[in-house]
Amino acid sequence: MLAYLIRRLGQAFLVMAVMATIVFFGLFAVGNPIDLLINPEADLAEQEETIRRLGLDKPVHVQFGFFLAGLAQGDLGTSFVHNRPALELILSRLPATLELAFLGILIAVVLGIPLGMIAGLKPEAPYSKVIMAGSVVGFSTPNFWQGLMLIMLFAVFLGWLPAGGRGDTVDVLGIPVSFLTWDGLSHLILPALNVAIYKMSLVIRLTRAGTAEVALQDYVKYARARGLSPFRVVGVHVLKNILIPVVTVLGLETGNVIAFAVVTETVFSWPGIGKLLIDSIGLLDRPVVVAYLMLTVFLFVMINLVVDIGYSLLDPRVRVKGGRS
Amino acid sequence: MSAPVLSVRNLVTQFDTRAGTITAVDGVSLEVGPGEVLGIVGESGSGKTITGFSILGLIDKPGRIAGGEVLLNGQDLRKLSDRAMARLRGDRIAMIFQDPMMTLNPVLRIDTQMIETIRAHRDVSRSRARDMAAEALALVGIPSPVERLRTYPHEMSGGMRQRVVIAIALMLEPDLIIADEPTTALDVTIQSQILSEMQKLMAERNTALIWITHDLTVVAGLAHRVAVMYAGRIVETGSVDDLLDHPMHPYTRGLISSIPSSVPRGERLVPIKGMTPSLMNLPEGCAFAPRCPQASEICRKARPDRQDLASGRGLRCFHPLEEA
Numbered sequence: 001m002l003a004y005l006i007r008r009l010g011q012a013f014l015v016m017a018v019m020a021t022i023v024f025f026g027l028f029a030v031g032n033p034i035d036l037l038i039n040p041e042a043d044l045a046e047q048e049e050t051i052r053r054l055g056l057d058k059p060v061h062v063q064f065g066f067f068l069a070g071l072a073q074g075d076l077g078t079s080f081v082h083n084r085p086a087l088e089l090i091l092s093r094l095p096a097t098l099e100l101a102f103l104g105i106l107i108a109v110v111l112g113i114p115l116g117m118i119a120g121l122k123p124e125a126p127y128s129k130v131i132m133a134g135s136v137v138g139f140s141t142p143n144f145w146q147g148l149m150l151i152m153l154f155a156v157f158l159g160w161l162p163a164g165g166r167g168d169t170v171d172v173l174g175i176p177v178s179f180l181t182w183d184g185l186s187h188l189i190l191p192a193l194n195v196a197i198y199k200m201s202l203v204i205r206l207t208r209a210g211t212a213e214v215a216l217q218d219y220v221k222y223a224r225a226r227g228l229s230p231f232r233v234v235g236v237h238v239l240k241n242i243l244i245p246v247v248t249v250l251g252l253e254t255g256n257v258i259a260f261a262v263v264t265e266t267v268f269s270w271p272g273i274g275k276l277l278i279d280s281i282g283l284l285d286r287p288v289v290v291a292y293l294m295l296t297v298f299l300f301v302m303i304n305l306v307v308d309i310g311y312s313l314l315d316p317r318v319r320v321k322g323g324r325s
Numbered sequence: 326m327s328a329p330v331l332s333v334r335n336l337v338t339q340f341d342t343r344a345g346t347i348t349a350v351d352g353v354s355l356e357v358g359p360g361e362v363l364g365i366v367g368e369s370g371s372g373k374t375i376t377g378f379s380i381l382g383l384i385d386k387p388g389r390i391a392g393g394e395v396l397l398n399g400q401d402l403r404k405l406s407d408r409a410m411a412r413l414r415g416d417r418i419a420m421i422f423q424d425p426m427m428t429l430n431p432v433l434r435i436d437t438q439m440i441e442t443i444r445a446h447r448d449v450s451r452s453r454a455r456d457m458a459a460e461a462l463a464l465v466g467i468p469s470p471v472e473r474l475r476t477y478p479h480e481m482s483g484g485m486r487q488r489v490v491i492a493i494a495l496m497l498e499p500d501l502i503i504a505d506e507p508t509t510a511l512d513v514t515i516q517s518q519i520l521s522e523m524q525k526l527m528a529e530r531n532t533a534l535i536w537i538t539h540d541l542t543v544v545a546g547l548a549h550r551v552a553v554m555y556a557g558r559i560v561e562t563g564s565v566d567d568l569l570d571h572p573m574h575p576y577t578r579g580l581i582s583s584i585p586s587s588v589p590r591g592e593r594l595v596p597i598k599g600m601t602p603s604l605m606n607l608p609e610g611c612a613f614a615p616r617c618p619q620a621s622e623i624c625r626k627a628r629p630d631r632q633d634l635a636s637g638r639g640l641r642c643f644h645p646l647e648e649a
Contacts, residue, residue, distance in 0.1 A: 218427035225381055225422075226442045226493065227415035236441075240432045315432050316477040 005305075012301035016294045023290050024067060028060050033080055033284035054080055067290075076294070077287030081280070086291035090273055095175045096166060097272030100264070101257040103179065103188060104195030105250060112200040113246065116207025117234065121215060123208075131204060138201035147194045147267035154190055162187050164269035191268040195261065199253050206249060210242030217241075243314050251307035259296040328399070329356040330500045330533040331380065331418075336393035338372075338379045347604045349375040349388070351557035354631075357501065360531040362524070364548030364565070366541055366580070368601050372557040373537045374423075377503045380535075381420055382410045398500065416446040419494035421504040425486035425511075429478040435489055436474035439496065446497055461492040466522060484515035491519070495526060501533045508543065520547055541580055545569055550637070553577050556602055556612035559631075563638040573638070573645040575617045611643070619644040 034051055042050075051057050055066055070077055076087045115135075119128040155163035166187055169176035178184030214220060215238060223237045224230075262274035269275075273292065280288040311318050338350035350372045357363045367373045379390050382402060395402040397417060402410065414420075422428040429438060439458035440451060449457070455474065462470035465488040478486055487507060494502050504523070508516040524547055527534045538544060544551055545565060552562040553576065561574035572578040579597035581587050588594060599616035608614055614624040621644065629641045 218422055218424060219430040221383060222420075222422055222428045222490075223430065224411075225383060225414055225420040226445065227411045227413065228441060228445050229411065232441065232445075237430050237433070241430070316434075317431065317479050 008301065008305050012298060015301065016297045019297050020067075020071075020290055020294050021064075023293050024064055024286070025060070027284060027286045027289060028063075031284055032056075033286065076291035079280075079285055079288050081283050081285045081288075086287040087295075089288060090276065090292055090295060093271060093273045093276050095177065096270060097258055097261055097265070097274060099177060099179060099188065100191055100195060100261060100270060100272060101254060103192040104257060105199060105254055107192060107196035108199035108203050109246075109250065111196075112203030113207050113239075115200075116204040117211045117238070117242075119204065120208040120211025121234065121238075123212060132208070135201040135204040138197045139205070141197070143194065143198065143263045144267055146197060147191075147264060150190050150194055151267070161190050163190075164267075166271055191264050191270050194264045194267070195257055199250070199257075202249060202253065203246060206246050207242060210245060211238060214238050214241045240314065244311060247307055247310045247314065251303045251310075255296075255300040255303045258299055329358050329396075330361075330398060331535075332356045332394075332396040333376075333380065334394045334396070336376065336379055336395065337391040338375050338384055338388060339391045340388045342387060344605060348391075349557050349604060350379055352393070352631075353554075353557075353559055354393075355535075355552055355559065355562070357533040357535060359500075359533055360528060361550065362527060362534045362536060362548045364544035364551045365535060365537045365554055366539065366544055366551060367554035368539055370556075370601050370604065371554040373554050374505050375557075376554070377420065377505050377535065377537055380503060381414055381418055383414075412446065415442055415493075415499075416497050417499050418501045418503065419497070419499040421487075421490050421494050421502065421507040423506040423509055425483050425490055425507075428490050429486055431478055434475060434477055435481075439474070439489075439493055442493055443496065457496060458492075461496040462489065464495065464526070465489075465492045467492070484511050484519070487511060487515075487519060491523065495530075495532075498530060499532065501535070502527075503535045503537070505537045506539070507536075509538070509540070516543075523547070541569070541584055542586070553580070556607055557604065558612065558641060559639070560613065560641045561639065564636070567636065567638065573640050574613075574642045575619050575644075575646065576613050578646060579616075611641075619646075 033054075034047075034056055048057075055063055058066070067077060075085070078084065079086050079089055082089055115131050119131045122128050151163045154161045164187075166178055166184065169178050169181065169184055171177075178188045220233060220237055223233045228237075259274075261270075261272055262278050264270065265272045265274040266278065277289065277292050279285075280292070333353060333355045336350055336353045337348060340347045340349055353372070353376055355363065355365075365373045365376065375384070375388075378384055380395055380402075382390075382395075382405075384390055390403060393403075397413070402413070405413070429435070436455060436458060439461070440454040443449060443454040443457055444451070447454070458474060459470040462473055467473055467485065467488055473481075478489075481489070487510075491507070494504075507523075508519055511519065520543065523534070526532070536544065536548060548565050550563065551565050551568050552559045553568075553574065554560070555576050561568065561572070561577045568577065569581060572581055576597070579595070582595040583597060585594060597616055602608065602612055602615070608625065610623070610625040610627055611617070611620070611629055614620040617624065623643050627643075629643050632640050634640060
């Protein structure tokens with residue numbers, strides 16, 4: 001198991017290195033940040049000064065060398081725009097995004113799995129058809145438009161919830177969180193719902209397909225032939241067998257939400273990392289973009305690892321071979 | 326014979342499909358007494374498995390039990406509520422399925438599946454249930470049962486898994502066990518071991534057993550009485566020796582002549598001509614008529630009714646073979 005973990009982490013670092021290189025040179029090719037950063041009113045000496053300070057006077061391979069040297073010391077560079085270490089900048093925005101992502105996923109799972117199972121067990125029932133039709137809508141509605149509609153409905157017409165921003169936060173272990181204050185939670189609900197609707201549709205469809213298949217298996221009929229309650233048959237015998245594809249997709253989706261919650265964060269002015277990324281790309285703030293994408297790769301690898309461990313908990317047949325041959 | 330444990334009368338099970346209603350079980354009547362083994366023999370699609378599931382009330386849509394009575398110790402199971410029926414299943418009537426590879430849930434340990442069965446029917450503690458499960462495993466000849474309880478189904482061989490399923494069936498001492506081809510998927514050596522153990526256990530506990538199979542030779546060694554099914558109907562029934570030595574229905578004789586050991590060495594086997602009819606379009610008269618060497622005009626026009634003959638024989642045929 002330890003060897004397995006080390007191998008996985010090694011792979012992660014390799015992918016991060018390749019990623020960082022590509023993004024570094026890619027952004028260099030896109031444009032010159034100086035044009036965007038420097039006050040055109042500034043005189044030549046000031047301009048020269050800034051360029052030198054940011055290290056942009058050197059040829060690109062030398063800049064890359066500095067970047068690698070910094071990396072070796074755990075320094076991902078300093079934001080051109082904010083003049084703060086890139087990693088620190090990202091980490092200060094990360095809790096907001098994580099909170100949004102996890103609440104969204106939680107809603108998707110808590111509602112999506114039961115709804116999908118209902119639709120899978122009784123495919124002909126009218127309510128199942130309503131669930132499936134709803135999932136098609138949730139699946140195909142553009143995220144930004146859906147966000148705007150949520151704001152229209154709940155913030156503008158009904159006035160129940162705020163239209164954007166993060167609201168009050170409370171520090172837990174030094175990390176600011178919204179969901180523990182009423183004001184924070186009310187700000188969180190709409191963006192989380194916007195994230196959740198698409199995932200929930202995905203979970204419903206996966207769960208329904210799995211349930212419809214598993215419900216026909218002999219072991220389900222056998223569980224009924226042993227006189228188990230319908231609740232136990234569905235809640236244990238069926239559920240445990242359908243979770244593997246659901247966990248796989250949710251793992252990938254969690255990574256996606258964390259890394260690319262850009263749309264939701266922009267629509268709801270949610271101060272997360274997605275918004276930071278868009279702003280940084282716009283300003284060609286290379287250190288932030290590179291650090292951001294490296295962190296994203298790391299997150300994806302970690303999530304996949306958690307998913308793999310989840311498999312072995314769910315299905316004894318895929319357990320990672322340890323001591324036994 | 327003492328009062329039957331199970332008595333089925335005129336059971337009809339139908340499936341509503343787009344192409345029309347299919348009658349999978351058509352007027353089946355049978356009885357099993359305590360300690361008695363009834364073999365139900367038939368080809369695939371003859372309705373024998375559906376008969377078993379109908380007795381347990383496990384017919385799913387689009388299927389439904391359209392008529393008849395299923396009496397367990399005199400109580401009509403068709404009148405019970407779903408909940409009352411669930412209480413009976415696994416407790417008074419146990420079922421053993423065909424493929425042990427598919428029967429046990431692959432993601433749950435053996436102990437989980439055994440304990441949940443016990444606790445669904447008996448108000449006992451988890452540790453008491455675990456002891457009962459271990460005893461049941463020991464009873465069916467599984468070595469080191471306590472350790473075996475902690476394994477997953479995929480860690481066992483097919484024969485071992487089928488023993489677990491048999492142990493689960495026996496565990497709560499049911500009145501009736503319905504076994505649906507439980508040895509078909511196993512090696513011949515394992516098959517005969519399991520057969521003889523089942524026989525012994527049934528006799529010891531006075532449990533009624535319905536053994537569903539397509540294999541007449543298995544029935545010959547195990548059952549007391551046999552019912553031969555064809556296209557959803559019981560075409561012939563009788564005590565095992567009587568029926569096998571003196572088959573009266575041409576189909577039964579056809580089945581017997583298809584067994585390799587039934588003909589002297591070197592002689593040709595006699596297969597039954599034709600194919601099992603599709604239940605979608607059964608012939609108007611006797612379902613076997615198109616394949617029957619004895620068939621006459623009447624066989625193609627009318628369905629033979631059940632005749633009850635002496636010594637417990639039953640028959641549905643216009644032209645029975647010579648009587649014993």
